[in-house]
Amino acid sequence: MKSNIEHVRHISKVMKNISTLVLWAVPVSLILIWANFDTARSFDFFHRLPDNLDHVGAVNYAGGLLVSGLVALTVIAAVYHLREFFALSSAGKMFSHASALALHKFSKYIILYAFLSIPAETLLSVILTMNNPVGERVVLISLQTYDITVIFLSLVLFTVSWVVKESAVIAEENAHFV
Amino acid sequence: MAIIVNLDVMLAKRKVKSKDLAEAVGITVQNISLLKSGKVKGIRFSTLEAICDYLDCVPGDILEYRREGDQSD
Numbered sequence: 001m002k003s004n005i006e007h008v009r010h011i012s013k014v015m016k017n018i019s020t021l022v023l024w025a026v027p028v029s030l031i032l033i034w035a036n037f038d039t040a041r042s043f044d045f046f047h048r049l050p051d052n053l054d055h056v057g058a059v060n061y062a063g064g065l066l067v068s069g070l071v072a073l074t075v076i077a078a079v080y081h082l083r084e085f086f087a088l089s090s091a092g093k094m095f096s097h098a099s100a101l102a103l104h105k106f107s108k109y110i111i112l113y114a115f116l117s118i119p120a121e122t123l124l125s126v127i128l129t130m131n132n133p134v135g136e137r138v139v140l141i142s143l144q145t146y147d148i149t150v151i152f153l154s155l156v157l158f159t160v161s162w163v164v165k166e167s168a169v170i171a172e173e174n175a176h177f178v
Numbered sequence: 179m180a181i182i183v184n185l186d187v188m189l190a191k192r193k194v195k196s197k198d199l200a201e202a203v204g205i206t207v208q209n210i211s212l213l214k215s216g217k218v219k220g221i222r223f224s225t226l227e228a229i230c231d232y233l234d235c236v237p238g239d240i241l242e243y244r245r246e247g248d249q250s251d
Binding site: 173176177178 | 205209210212213218219220221222225
């Protein structure tokens with residue numbers, strides 16, 4: 001029968017592999033979405049953006065890719081540190097300083113994502129409607145329950161990871177006591 | 179470091195082996211070795227008490243404060 005530690009190590013290994021997959025999936029899907037903008041819209045990928053996006057050109061697509069690329073970079077950085085955290089957990093280093101630090105960095109990038117995604121959508125609405133006729137250009141400022149939930153959860157995660165990080169420092173210091 | 183651990187001196191004076199002290203105190207020989215070499219950040223009062231009890235000495239026999247730059251010994 002497997003012990004809890006063995007279960008944690010096994011699940012961490014699975015999560016590490018999923019994180020690796022996500023690391024590759026984010027940039028690939030970003031390029032695919034922007035390369036097939038209309039198809040992506042029909043799948044509700046840009047559900048918050050205005051409907052009148054009939055004058056979108058190459059420059060707008062490039063701008064949109066750049067803005068959403070910046071947001072995606074924060075996600076990639078977050079997942080990179082999450083992968084590092086799971087790698088350490090799967091190696092049995094569950095309460096090490098390095099593991100706590102990886103979790104803390106993950107939470108920092110999630111906070112960055114949470115706060116960056118709001119102005120990014122505003123910027124996207126401007127970029128994608130800038131070629132529209134006067135009166136149909138849109139500056140979208142949106143703050144929905146989803147955004148508030150993400151911000152709240154990211155702050156909770158940040159605080160918890162901070163506590164874990166400081167606890168790991170104390171635990172490592174205690175290990176040097178005889 | 180300003181705090182010097184003189185455990186090896188006390189062990190020699192009392193003719194006690196590290197292994198025997200480790201057994202009596204209830205810590206590993208590796209930790210005794212680390213303590214002797216001063217490679218620890220601290221010592222618990224319970225450990226110090228057990229060492230003093232076994233070696234029949236006082237904390238001052240094991241721990242010594244030497245001011246930075248002091249070249250005594």
